Amino acid sequence: MKSKYLQLFRMLRIIFIAIIIFYGLYYLIDQVFNGAFVNWFTDHFISLQYEPYESVDGVVQTSIYTTLNWYELKMFIFGLSITGIIIVTVVIFVISHFYANRKIKEALSNARQMMRDYMGGEKEAKEVFPKEYAEISSQMLEIKSAMQHHEQILRDEANRKNDLIVYLTHDLKTPLTSVIGYLSLLDEATDMPSEQKNKYIGIALDKSHRLEKLINELFEITRYNLQQIELEKESIDLSYMLVQMTDEFYPLLQTHGNTINLDVKEDTFLYGDPIKLARVFNNILKNAIAYSYQDTEIKIWTEKTDTELALYFRNKGRTIPPRKLNAIFEKFFRLDEARTTNTGGAGLGLAIAKEIITLHQGTITAKSENEWTTFCITLPLN
Template identity: 55%
Template structure:
């Protein structure tokens, strides 16, 4: 469960307005109490007694006694009643003002649903207004991301259908030729069977990569992580890629120290490094060297893959998109589906890391940042 950190917000305007209202009510109560106290003494008390005598035809002594019994003796009760009335008045006033504020906030929340709704609250609720506007922008960004994800999902189906159709058509075409020409010479027959087999392998690769990206997107279980000797993992991957390297006269130079240790899922990270190296082999200059290096920094390990070859700046931000290819004309030669780097990015992000590409002066560098080994799994003292 995600724990949200409590933030301190500045409600000074609202607090100031509430304080001013309370001061006015309190001042009014003090004034009324002061006036009431005047009733029990001095000329004001005499005038009230005279008024009672005239109104009820009483003698001065009777009027003074009536005044004394009604007001002077009950002054403490009168003052208590006045204080209670003013407290209720203050509470009522504050309740009404806050009810108005709550109504504004509710209306502001309703405006979040309306894309064109303008959120505007009282000056005292400036903090809440800014927060609602921020939430509105966040919801819009999430909605855009959701639409973009849906579009990518649609594109994935379209691209997969297109990419699957090409090798599938070739397989069916060559098998059809073999079926229609049973007397075909053995040499030609062998050639067609080999081509159909290559296209079938291509089709299998596409389907496997498609299920890989779907699996990476849908997995929610925590990764099973362990310590990884990065140097030896790279040695093993380079050996597996030797046939592809040898066919174009390229080689991998492993400059990683044998002491560098990663913490992650070995199979997933091997897939990441394998995909990046395949991309480097496919798009680097022939007879060039692909260099791998790693550097341990505070809190993270940075792995770099460097090769000769340029990537246009406008394409650096999209090469990790699903089904993106730098050069679609080289598809048949490289066998790429455009999913390799997208898969690599998904895996790195699931590890809490980051991946990026830089290209300048004829050199392309892919950088992967992964969190360092947590203290609890490290053999060293933290």
């Protein structure tokens, strides 16, 4: 309703301006240029007619009278009307143009201010934006919600990262203290029995390996923020790559008592970055071994369509709760919250895997139920 009144007011204002223009023209012609106009009008549209006649006394005289040249007058009025219409149209267009620009600038300025107030404040959208800005209000609500969600994700990642660094730096002390302690004993007791000496050396070596793992986790955290993943694609023999990888994991598999059932055809090829994809498969297989029950089988198989290839990794172990399953690909997220466990690293393996698969225009998902956990990677064939 308010917009209708505004349009009526604009129309009345345009009519009023047109009346002023026409009255000004009339006053200029009738008052200011009265004599000059009459002379000009007479010269152009009035004709003098001379007609002789004989008077009563027989004298021939001439009668003079004037006639109006209607055709010339009509053409002049027509041309004047067209010119007037053009002038009025141009004037109205110019005035409307500047008026519209001014209103647009005012509207944009108001919209910017309202956006600034809404994004920087705690008010609801309906408290900041009037009904006329309902569409902008809806869009700003979505943008603000997305920004807040993204900021919350970044805060959660930062908190997990900070907690992880605190835990790691604290955990570094324990194996380091043990290594120093046992080496000190070996240094002081030169006549220590061989059996006891070998025992202390074994403990020191085990703690050194633990210390190395913790230091590698710290390096992985700092390196993640500095690296930029770039792909160098080529044709990959997937079957050969997975066979090599399972051979490399043989010692770890033996330690856990696990076996791998590799069901991938020899002629399975895909196009991608072999080094980056090897890192993805390595991370998933390492997790599968770490979280599997002892003496269980880890199965790897593929399913192929005309356009994409799906690669599956399945292991038997504790079922991952839905809450953790949804966060499994987030940075610095660990399934084992206790730092005393040897499973899991800095919580970056699966996050990096997801980034690499996404860069390959693929997807990576996880499903866990009834003690079976399955990772599925889909990749385009070309």
